[in-house]
Amino acid sequence: MNMSGLSGSDDLNGMYEDIILDHYRNPRNTSSLSKPDLELDVNNPFCGDELKIQLNIKDDTITGVSVSGQGCAISQSSGSLLAERIQDSSTDTVIHVIEKVRKMMKDEPISDDDLDLIGDIEALQGVKKFPVRIKCALLGWSALEDLIKKP
Amino acid sequence: MNMSGLSGSDDLNGMYEDIILDHYRNPRNTSSLSKPDLELDVNNPFCGDELKIQLNIKDDTITGVSVSGQGCAISQSSGSLLAERIQDSSTDTVIHVIEKVRKMMKDEPISDDDLDLIGDIEALQGVKKFPVRIKCALLGWSALEDLIKKP
Amino acid sequence: MQFDVEEIRKDFPILNRKVNGKDLVYLDNAATSQKPKEVIDSIRDYYMNHNANVHRGVHLLSVEATDAYENARIQISDLINCPNSNSIIWTRNATESLNLVASSWALDNLTKESNIIITNAEHHSNLVTWQQVSEKTGCDLRYLNISDGFDLSDFENLIDEKTKLVAVTHMSNVLGYVVPIEEIVPLARKYDARVLVDGAQSVPHMPVDVLALDIDFLVFSAHKMLGPTGIGVLYAKLDLLEDMNPYMFGGDMILEVTYEDAKWNRLPYKFEAGTPNISGAISTGVAANYLMKIGMENVWEHENSITKYALEKFRELNNFNVIGDNVTQRRGGVISFTHNKIHPHDIGTILDKQGIAIRTGHHCAMPLIRSYGVVAAARASFYIYNTLQEVDQLVEALQDAEDFMV
Amino acid sequence: MQFDVEEIRKDFPILNRKVNGKDLVYLDNAATSQKPKEVIDSIRDYYMNHNANVHRGVHLLSVEATDAYENARIQISDLINCPNSNSIIWTRNATESLNLVASSWALDNLTKESNIIITNAEHHSNLVTWQQVSEKTGCDLRYLNISDGFDLSDFENLIDEKTKLVAVTHMSNVLGYVVPIEEIVPLARKYDARVLVDGAQSVPHMPVDVLALDIDFLVFSAHKMLGPTGIGVLYAKLDLLEDMNPYMFGGDMILEVTYEDAKWNRLPYKFEAGTPNISGAISTGVAANYLMKIGMENVWEHENSITKYALEKFRELNNFNVIGDNVTQRRGGVISFTHNKIHPHDIGTILDKQGIAIRTGHHCAMPLIRSYGVVAAARASFYIYNTLQEVDQLVEALQDAEDFMV
Ligand SMILES: Cc1ncc(COP(=O)(O)O)c(C=O)c1O
Numbered sequence A, B: 001m002n003m004s005g006l007s008g009s010d011d012l013n014g015m016y017e018d019i020i021l022d023h024y025r026n027p028r029n030t031s032s033l034s035k036p037d038l039e040l041d042v043n044n045p046f047c048g049d050e051l052k053i054q055l056n057i058k059d060d061t062i063t064g065v066s067v068s069g070q071g072c073a074i075s076q077s078s079g080s081l082l083a084e085r086i087q088d089s090s091t092d093t094v095i096h097v098i099e100k101v102r103k104m105m106k107d108e109p110i111s112d113d114d115l116d117l118i119g120d121i122e123a124l125q126g127v128k129k130f131p132v133r134i135k136c137a138l139l140g141w142s143a144l145e146d147l148i149k150k151p
Numbered sequence C, D: 001m002q003f004d005v006e007e008i009r010k011d012f013p014i015l016n017r018k019v020n021g022k023d024l025v026y027l028d029n030a031a032t033s034q035k036p037k038e039v040i041d042s043i044r045d046y047y048m049n050h051n052a053n054v055h056r057g058v059h060l061l062s063v064e065a066t067d068a069y070e071n072a073r074i075q076i077s078d079l080i081n082c083p084n085s086n087s088i089i090w091t092r093n094a095t096e097s098l099n100l101v102a103s104s105w106a107l108d109n110l111t112k113e114s115n116i117i118i119t120n121a122e123h124h125s126n127l128v129t130w131q132q133v134s135e136k137t138g139c140d141l142r143y144l145n146i147s148d149g150f151d152l153s154d155f156e157n158l159i160d161e162k163t164k165l166v167a168v169t170h171m172s173n174v175l176g177y178v179v180p181i182e183e184i185v186p187l188a189r190k191y192d193a194r195v196l197v198d199g200a201q202s203v204p205h206m207p208v209d210v211l212a213l214d215i216d217f218l219v220f221s222a223h224k225m226l227g228p229t230g231i232g233v234l235y236a237k238l239d240l241l242e243d244m245n246p247y248m249f250g251g252d253m254i255l256e257v258t259y260e261d262a263k264w265n266r267l268p269y270k271f272e273a274g275t276p277n278i279s280g281a282i283s284t285g286v287a288a289n290y291l292m293k294i295g296m297e298n299v300w301e302h303e304n305s306i307t308k309y310a311l312e313k314f315r316e317l318n319n320f321n322v323i324g325d326n327v328t329q330r331r332g333g334v335i336s337f338t339h340n341k342i343h344p345h346d347i348g349t350i351l352d353k354q355g356i357a358i359r360t361g362h363h364c365a366m367p368l369i370r371s372y373g374v375v376a377a378a379r380a381s382f383y384i385y386n387t388l389q390e391v392d393q394l395v396e397a398l399q400d401a402e403d404f405m406v
């Protein structure tokens, strides 16, 4: 029995990349907004992932964002990556980012420009090898899409 | 393809013995009694076998019996054999005969005396090789038992 | 694909079986079909290599089992040209599919004002189920007589504004007669009635396109279409399923449960309570694939040519009567028959001795059988692996049976 | 028979499977069990050699299939010491068995005056089903808290003259705790309440004697006891079954049908509408036989020794918490646990990479899981083929997971 192979597992390391683990251990933008313009709680009752997303929007720009919750490393780090990425972005850009993230998780080809656009979020790529976990990775993004597109 | 094997099939010939086929083609005691003391219609809705049994009983003796119906060769010949056998028998003997017939159909060992008691009915033995048909063979006998034992 | 019955026969291991020393001639396909090796192998493969409970599992076996289970749903969608696999509910058999519709749709949508139309040739599953709905709701149950074939004006006379459901067999398991669904649906639409098609005998044997036919509900069983026992399908339009209440309650069909209350899961899971027949679904997908590879048109053609041939042979026989032989419209590979003197049971036993498996009895359509003045009939029914030579064997054996018995 | 786990392992082909390059360590037995070769072979043999529809057939295959199907009913009777195999109804799974009792018995026997007692540790199948009965009849649904074990005085306080049903899990699929049915039945009898036992987790793992326990209803699933998916069992006392209305309507469950009416068939067929899961029943019989050959006492002993060993190991781990570890009464081979920091999902994924299959989530017992202040838990569950060495592998992998994630 060779358990020392664990940290040598490429897939695992691919999924739990340093960036992911960093965002999981130290999630960004978690303090709640005092006067959010938009707010949504989402959860996945099957595995218990929960996220609360709050936004301040001014002149089509995200001027404030808070993401907090509890759940697995993937859902929580994905939420933190999300918060980091959309802060100060225009809503158009955000819609664009959401689209690219979905594309990436569906394993569709994405261009270098797209990769530039999503930045660190590329770290979520590794989750594709674990189909049941894709839901976790997308939990926050689906919620964000609902929030942004609704009004 | 050798279909001529049919009349050479031992099992088939064992089931459709000459006695059986004879009773099937020329059933005995079919004309109904004018004043039956006991009467019962039985049927097996699954395959459509039907029998009507009528009895006249005097001083614990079967003085008249009529069995008529429609259905497969086994149920009808068994009914005819039944009628022939119980005519003029005491009800005690009839109960005895029923018991032996059941025993035979369950493939339990029966003595030479028992065989003497049931007579031609022994011809039904061949049905044992066709388990789904045993129901047909016993249809009349179960009805007779109900009739005799009820009062 | 070229249809080559000898090649197809090689796929069915049971055809090598000897019965009473003779080669098996299996002509009881309307009761259940035999299974090709790849269906049998898929069951074995599932249990040898992938077995796990589906959904909710993060481990590899569970992911594999779930993928295969859901993939089978897509294969079934393809078979009946269903646009969205969420419309495919796995049940135990056609009978359960019917009971599901009765309980979750009909009981909530019918009243003593309404009526249901079925035909006089229904299988008990599509008859007793609606008798019960009628008893519980007080709705009227009307019978369309199709003993002489479908007659549009009969149907027009029967249907009215209060008709909420037309539930008809697509192909009678006694008469072989194929009901023209394409004539039924437009009229039903006019009266806003829903159409349920009992496809237990049609889906295995001919192309069935739920979209083109615009069917509301379709039910069928895997075991009659080369698949395993213990699994069936309910197809229904999504909007109907969305509005319907769950049929059974338990694991998998819920989204969230508290001690006070529960929220239902999304389609199709709302209707799949408890651990499903996973190997059953997967191997049903394989069966559907096998049929699609052959092509349902080819299946129909092959069976049709056998049936035509057999009907001609039957007409040459004395004392044998084919039930429903008067109907010359489209008919599938089912021939029910009686003999003037010999009881079907005896015919069945004698044929069995020759290795020929036919069915005898009321074929779960008692009132129809009785309407022909008999209580039982013999039935030969065909599938892709049957041959003209087997028809010859059947006919000769019938002749011999007559010689033997009469 | 001497219990030799290495011999037993040879009977389970899937244990040779590699998962992510490692030997499979299957610890998800409470979700579904793996199948021994003889069970898998019996399915294959059925389809290769005997496949036919049951009952009503005079041909040899049908006779063989019917005999095997009915013989399996007797094997199941033997397993649970049921005196009459007509008390054994084949269903799809434990969930359907529960829904059958709810629909055909409870709805007809409960009113808004009555109450049902269940525990706070029920699987959703034995919870949502009764919530629905409560909603439909207006009856009260009472929860007996067994988080700290069964307490007779709690039960005494809950039960009264209006209690018509006590429906309890025999062994919790989360806590592993075995509810003492022998303490429940006498009190229920006193109040004339019926006792339903959810044996989904007990029948596969310990001796269950319906006669000695005097159970009214027992439900379980084949797939958790070495059998196939898609088949389950309802045991009920004959007099109860006699009085109950059919659950589904269709072929096989009727005796006689006219266009106006139908008469139900005798037990057990009254409750088995449509073509049953024939291969499923037959191979379930084989599974029951396999278990009886080993001896249910031996099964229980083996799993108990593994569980005790595993619980000790867990107590040595930091940051891992076993749910329900406070209960020291009889418990079976189920260990649910959480980590102070790592989410069960991550634990599950990391263990899967080591070939170790555990389950994560709410285990279809959401309100119970939530009562421990968590929304999900990881669960390792054992069966006859698991070894102490596998427990070591599990514990080491958990340690490694912690090192990796925290
Ligand atoms: C205690 C308990 N009851 C009922 C069930 C339901 O079993 P099934 O999904 O086979 O119907 C399960 C299985 O998850 C269980 O563990």
Ligand SMILES: Cc1ncc(COP(=O)(O)O)c(C=O)c1O
Pocket (backbone or CB within 6 Å): C030, C031, C093, C094, C095, C096, C123, C125, C126, C169, C171, C172, C173, C198, C200, C201, C221, C364, D250, D251, D273, D274, D275
């Ligand atoms: C026309 C028709 N409908 C329904 C059924 C019922 O199918 P199952 O017994 O698989 O539920 C049958 C099969 O006998 C059938 O022939």
